[in-house]
Amino acid sequence: MGMPENKNELYNNAKQVLEEILSLMGLTGSVFPSDEFTATDENGEISSIGLNIEGEDLGILIGRRGQTMVALQYIVRLIMAHKMQVQVPIVLDVEGYKQRRCEGLRTLANRLAEQVKTRKAPFTMEPMPAFERRIIHITLADHPDVITESIGAGESRKVVITPKTLPQN
Structure with a gap:
């Protein structure tokens, strides 16, 4: 099976997978599309499907610094790749946590x-995780006075913000 015909097919399949996982975890939540994290490439092909989970007491799905949410996102991606026979980046958000975090990171940057x-x-x-470093x-990227680079390895990777013109000693 190739790329699904439209994003509704992908969304519906991803929603079904996610709802089943929530049910198995004994959690109640509703899954909605997230336009913030749904994207298409320059050819109009789907490059990511964003999903937001809404409900009560879903903090357990976010975890410390969003780590549980990232793990859940990975599991949904694996299941979807197996089910649909195609790699589709699924981007999960829980109660708008990732969206708020992105806005906060932009302000901080x-x-x-x-x-x-x-x-x-x-x-x-x-x-910080890769998706957060990417936001920074x-x-x-177009800031006239600074440049950024990631340093370190694994979970210790961090962003260094450096002036474009360092004073000469």
């Missing part, structure tokens, strides 16, 4: 960029 610019000194952020990099 801009604030830190201004500090780095003013102090003319690099700033190393705390370790994208947010500051």
Whole structure:
């Protein structure tokens, strides 16, 4: 089986998988499409399907620093790849946590960029997951005064924000 005909087919299959997992976990929640995380590429092909889970007491699905949500997202991706015979990035959000986190990271990135610019000194952020580092990099990609790079390995990877022109000693 190739790429599904439309995003509704992907969404409905992903929703069914996710609802079954929630049921097995003894949790009650509703799954809705998330336009924030649904995307298509330049050819109009689906590049990601965003899903948001809404309900009560779903903090357990988010976990510490979103780690449980990332693990659940991985499981749903594996099941969908097996079921649909195609790799489709599924992006999960729980009660808008990831969306709020993205907005907060964009604000933080801009604030830190201004500090780095003013102090003319690099700033190393705390370790964060790949999707969060990507938000920092994208947010500051066109910033006129700073550059970003990821350093470290595994779960210790972090973003360093550096002035484009460091003072010469």
